[in-house]
Amino acid sequence: MISNLIQRISALRHASFKGGIRPAPHKQRTLVSRIMPMPPPEYLLLSLSEYKEEHLSPVVKEGDQVLKFQIIAQHHSRKELLLHAPTSGTIEQIGTNHIRLTCDGQDTEVSQQSQQKAKMHSPASLIDCIAKAGIMGLGGAGFSTAAKLRLAAGAEVEILIINAAECEPYICCDEALLREKAQEVIRGAEYLMLASGARSCLIAIESDKTDAIAAVRKFLGDSPVQLKLLASKYPAGDERVIIKSTTGKEVPDQLRPADVGIVVQNAGTARAVFEAVTYGQPCISRVVTVAGSPLQTPKNFYALIGTPLSHLFELCGLADNAKHIILGGSLMGRYAEEEQPSVKKTTNCIVATDSENFPQPMPERACIRCGYCAEACPVGLLPQQLLHFSRSQDQQELRDHGLMNCIECGACAYVCPSNIPLVQHYRCSKEDIHLLERNQAQSQHWQARYQHYQYRQKKLADANNRKKTRAKAADLAAAPDFSRASAIMEIAAAVARVKAKKQREND
Numbered sequence: 001m002i003s004n005l006i007q008r009i010s011a012l013r014h015a016s017f018k019g020g021i022r023p024a025p026h027k028q029r030t031l032v033s034r035i036m037p038m039p040p041p042e043y044l045l046l047s048l049s050e051y052k053e054e055h056l057s058p059v060v061k062e063g064d065q066v067l068k069f070q071i072i073a074q075h076h077s078r079k080e081l082l083l084h085a086p087t088s089g090t091i092e093q094i095g096t097n098h099i100r101l102t103c104d105g106q107d108t109e110v111s112q113q114s115q116q117k118a119k120m121h122s123p124a125s126l127i128d129c130i131a132k133a134g135i136m137g138l139g140g141a142g143f144s145t146a147a148k149l150r151l152a153a154g155a156e157v158e159i160l161i162i163n164a165a166e167c168e169p170y171i172c173c174d175e176a177l178l179r180e181k182a183q184e185v186i187r188g189a190e191y192l193m194l195a196s197g198a199r200s201c202l203i204a205i206e207s208d209k210t211d212a213i214a215a216v217r218k219f220l221g222d223s224p225v226q227l228k229l230l231a232s233k234y235p236a237g238d239e240r241v242i243i244k245s246t247t248g249k250e251v252p253d254q255l256r257p258a259d260v261g262i263v264v265q266n267a268g269t270a271r272a273v274f275e276a277v278t279y280g281q282p283c284i285s286r287v288v289t290v291a292g293s294p295l296q297t298p299k300n301f302y303a304l305i306g307t308p309l310s311h312l313f314e315l316c317g318l319a320d321n322a323k324h325i326i327l328g329g330s331l332m333g334r335y336a337e338e339e340q341p342s343v344k345k346t347t348n349c350i351v352a353t354d355s356e357n358f359p360q361p362m363p364e365r366a367c368i369r370c371g372y373c374a375e376a377c378p379v380g381l382l383p384q385q386l387l388h389f390s391r392s393q394d395q396q397e398l399r400d401h402g403l404m405n406c407i408e409c410g411a412c413a414y415v416c417p418s419n420i421p422l423v424q425h426y427r428c429s430k431e432d433i434h435l436l437e438r439n440q441a442q443s444q445h446w447q448a449r450y451q452h453y454q455y456r457q458k459k460l461a462d463a464n465n466r467k468k469t470r471a472k473a474a475d476l477a478a479a480p481d482f483s484r485a486s487a488i489m490e491i492a493a494a495v496a497r498v499k500a501k502k503q504r505e506n507d
Contacts, residue, residue: 014207014229014230014231014232015204015228015229015230015231015245015246016230016231016233016236016245017231017236017241017244017378018378018380019375019376019377019378019379019380019411020233020234020235020236020376020378020411021233021234021376021411021414021415022232022233022234023169023234023414024169025169025170026169026170026330026357027169027170027171027172027175027291029291030170030172030176030289030290030291030298030300031172031175031176031179031300033297033299033300034176034180035176035177035299035300035301036300036301036302036315037301037302038301038302038304038307038311038312038315039315040087040103040105040107041304041307041308041311042103042311043089043092043101043102043103043308044086044087044089044100044101044103044304044305044306044307044308045098045099045100045306045308045340045342046072046073046083046085046099046100046101046305046306046342047097047098047306047342047344048073048083048099049097050081050083050136050142050345051075051081051136051142051143051144054078054081055075056074056075056082057073057074057075057076058072058073058094058099059071059072059073059074060072060073060094060099061091061094062091062092062093062094063090063091064090064091065089065090065091066088066089066090066091066101067088067108067109067110068085068086068088068107068108068109068110069084069085069109069110069281069284070084070085070110071083071084071085072084072085072091072099072101078144078147080130080131080132080134080144080146080147081144082132082133082134082282083099084134084282084283084284085101085284086101086284086304086305086306087101087103087107087284088103088104088106088107088108088109089101089102089103089104090102090104098342101306121191121194121277123153123194123196123197126149126191126194126195126277127146127149127150127153127195128146129276129277129280130145130146130149130195130273130276130277131144131146132276132282133272133273133275133276133280133281133282133283134282134283135269135272135273135276135282136269136283136345137265137266137269137346138266138268138269138272138283138286138345138346138348139163139237139266139268139269139346139348140328140346141239141346142345142346145265145269145272145273148258148263149192149195149196149263151256151258152196152197152198152258152263153195153196153197154258155258155259155261156197156261157196157197157198157258157261157262157263158198158199158200158261158262159198159200159201159202159247159261159262159263160189160193160196160198160200160201160202160262160263160264160265161201161202161204161243161246161262161263161264161265162185162189162192162201162202162203162204162225162265162266162270163204163237163242163264163265163266163267164185164203164204164205164209164212164266164267165204165205165230165236165242166206166209166237167206167232167233167235167236167237168234168235168237168328168330168331168332168333168349169329169330169331170289170291170330170351171289171291171328171329171348171349172291172300173268173286173287173288173289173300173348173349174266174267174268174287174348175205175209175212176287176289177267177268177271177287178205178209178212178215178216178267179211179212179215181271182215182216182219183219184271184274184275185216185267185270185271185274186203186216186219186220186223186270187278188271188273188274188275189203189225189265189270190223190224190225191270191273191277192265192269192270192273193224193225196263198263200224200226201224202225202226202227202228202246203216203225203227203228203267204228204229204230204242205227205228205229205230206229206230206231206232207229207230208232213229228246230242230245230246231245234331234409234411235331235332235378235407235409235411238378238407238409239251239257239264240257240407241378241379241407242264243257243260243262243264247262249261249262253402253404253405268286268287268348272286283305283345284304284305285302285303285304285305286302286303286305286343286345286347286348287300287302287303287348288300288301288303288312288343288347288348288349288350289348289349289350290312290313290315290316290349290350290352291349291350291351291352292322292351292352292353292354292357293352293354293356293357294318294319294321294322294352294353294354295313295316295317295318295319295352296317296319297316298316299315301315303343303347304343305343305344305345306342307342307343308340308341308342309325309341309342309343312343312350313350313352318352321354321355322352322353322354323353323355324336324353324358325341325350325351325352325353326350326351327341327349327350328348328349328351329349329351330358331410331411331414332409332410333349333351361419362419363419364418364420364421365418365420366418367384367387367418367420368417368418369384371384372415372417373411373412373413373415373416373422374412375415376411376412376414376415377411377412378407378409378411379402379405379406379407381401381402381403381405381406382401383412383422385397385401386398386401386403386406386422386425386426386429387420387422387425389429390403390425390426390428391425393429393432395429395432395433395436398429398433399433403426403429403430403433404430404433406426406430408423408427409423410423
């Protein structure tokens with residue numbers, strides 16, 4: 001009786017993790033309305049650096065007329081890294097990092113025969129269909145979904161986790177997507193489950209997203225996909241944190257989730273897979289949260305990839321008191337650095353900031369060793385020690401104290417009473433470590449090349465010496481044998497010739 005009660009209570013308990021914070025969500029205004037279909041803008045700015053650490057090469061020229069779904073850029077060797085035209089129009093400009101596409105308003109698609117649908121639902125055909133659709137992780141990481149699935153299939157993963165835990169303030173695109181398209185997300189999760197070879201699948205979502213939870217439960221039915229509720233705190237949506245809280249497994253920094261039998265995909269990625277497999281539609285749009293106090297009507301949009309952010313702000317009514325634009329949430333997002341920023345496949349949220357909600361940072365004061373940062377850290381690090389080693393640039397101690405396990409969530413800086421920008425220190429230290437590692441790798445590369453050069457020079461010199469030795473031996477072999485008697489006779493003959501010559505001269 002008591003054991004059954006304990007099991008029931010454990011089943012109802014929300015998956016959680018040690019540490020974390022509970023900042024104000026700032027999502028209610030954005031979630032009031034449904035996801036809004038976006039009217040096409042005048043032009044699109046399509047990034048050629050969409051994929052993480054990879055750059056795409058254009059396959060079109062300036063002045064070309066392109067159709068919707070047509071491939072306009074791809075990677076030179078990895079064929080799954082693709083960029084498709086979100087609508088029809090003219091290629092106006094091809095820059096170093098972007099393609100400017102002027103929309104014609106016709107939205108003319110390529111022929112139905114050229115759209116790649118999965119003809120049969122085998123793992124290989126599903127992965128091939130996903131690769132041809134150019135789908136990548138829409139949660140922000142930017143890795144190729146097809147490559148991730150191939151890695152998972154090769155590692156024989158057991159669990160697929162659909163990450164719908166939007167714990168960061170302002171971001172609510174996945175919550176809105178599940179609220180309105182839960183059936184498509186579940187179906188896409190089933191395709192991902194089959195493609196990866198996973199034996200079970202969890203849709204992980206925070207417990208306070210009641211409308212999205214109700215929609216998912218409505219369409220689960222007999223699906224092998226299960227719903228897993230998470231404790232509503234930040235950063236529940238981080239990949240390693242969500243793995244730890246839902247499965248109890250830890251992923252060391254040197255390993256990937258597939259190495260411990262788990263693969264994680266975003267809810268938006270699951271829906272993109274559904275559209276690719278069902279309709280043969282490549283990834284040309286995504287749901288984007290446009291939020292912030294300076295907006296009159298913050299909304300979630302079905303935004304075409306490449307849409308200028310100014311177009312979205314115009315639709316929401318941007319007030320004059322807006323200061324900056326943040327790409328991502330308020331804690332892990334970054335300020336837009338481009339002159340003309342646009343929507344990328346990894347753009348899940350755009351925040352317009354104001355002075356009230358985003359004031360100037362307070363002056364930094366000395367650390368008082370309160371320990372709040374260590375209590376808030378979701379991965380169990382010691383932020384105080386990391387700060388000390390970061391300031392002293394002790395990279396070995398930083399490694400030993402797990403700096404590379406830091407997920408840069410910002411929870412430590414959020415609770416710091418001394419207003420120390422801890423995450424910025426850690427990011428700088430990580431960049432220094434990566435730079436040192438690159439320099440060491442480059443030094444080892446050049447050292448190996450020099451050693452190989454020395455080896456080749458020595459090999460060439462040895463070959464030349466052997467050649468000279470063989471030539472000298474050949475010359476000695478060709479020369480007549482030396483004889484003392486013949487030498488004496490030759491000398492005597494020469495003396496006789498001299499004497500005879502003198503005798504003739506005297507006569």
